[in-house]
Amino acid sequence: MNDGDTIDRFVKDPSLLVELCRGVIDQLDASSEDVAVVEQEAQLRAIAKAVEQLEKSDVTVPESLRAEKTRIAAALAVHSDAKQALAQLADEFQDILKDLRERLGQNTTNSEAKPRTKRSTLPKTPQSILRVHIIQALKTLGGRARVSDVIEQMTKQLDGKLLPGDNIWRDATNEPAWQNNAKWERFQMTQDGALRQGSPRGIWELGEDS
Structure with a gap:
């Protein structure tokens, strides 16, 4: 099924799109629950400190301790990714809702509400291209690196190649559009295995298939 067929399906029955959105939100929400997160963060700090002390004392660190540290870090990373995705969806849906109301001729003016900037329609680099550059950047950096790196x-790789809409500033995430879109693509890549899911917070890492 191509993109055109998919859109036609939702046009014929918009409730399917609503159902899909709710399903995505429910799945993300299940990964973003705050239950035990504070406790996990405390456990991770304690384990990291214990590992550091053992290493400084030239004592062999039990593999079970390292494994537990990795497990907790992965769980917290999934939680963080899901929270970020939900926040992004909330921002995008506000724009969509505002646009729908304007198309329906409904008055959306609220003197107390902060005016929202209409989303730019300028051309932007496709997600598929950002994906290629994410993989290329990570390979250049040894397969694993901090988000900022x-x-x-990617900024170096895309020098002179960015499209007009790529540098539109996103107030919600305090970054240009292409960087925000790259982070969205990174999330998708963790879902399909191109990037490792559950890497430590703030770290992007190539998956086994990349």
Whole structure:
């Protein structure tokens, strides 16, 4: 099924689109629950401190301790990714809702509400291209790197190649559109295995298939 067929399906029955959106939100929400997060963060700090002390004392760190540290870090990373995705969806849906109301001729003016900037329709780099550059950047950086380092490397790779809409500023995430879109693509890549899911917070890492 191509993109045109998919859109036609939703046009014929918009409730399917609503159902799809709710399903995505429910799945993300299940990964973003705050239950035990504070406790996990405390456990991770304690384990990291214990590992550091053992290493400084030239004592062998039990593999079970390292494994538990990795497990907790992965769980917290999934939680953080899901929270970020939900926040992005909330921002995008506000724009969509505002646009729908304007198309329906409904008055959306609220003197107390902060005016929202209409989303730019200028051409932007496709997600598929950003994906290629994410993989290229990570390979250049050894397969694993901090988000800031990946973005910096991508900036070099995309020098002179960015499209007019790529540098539109996103107030919600305090960054240009292409960087925000790259982070969205990174999230998708963790879902399909191109990037490792559950890497430590703030770290992007190539998956086994990349």
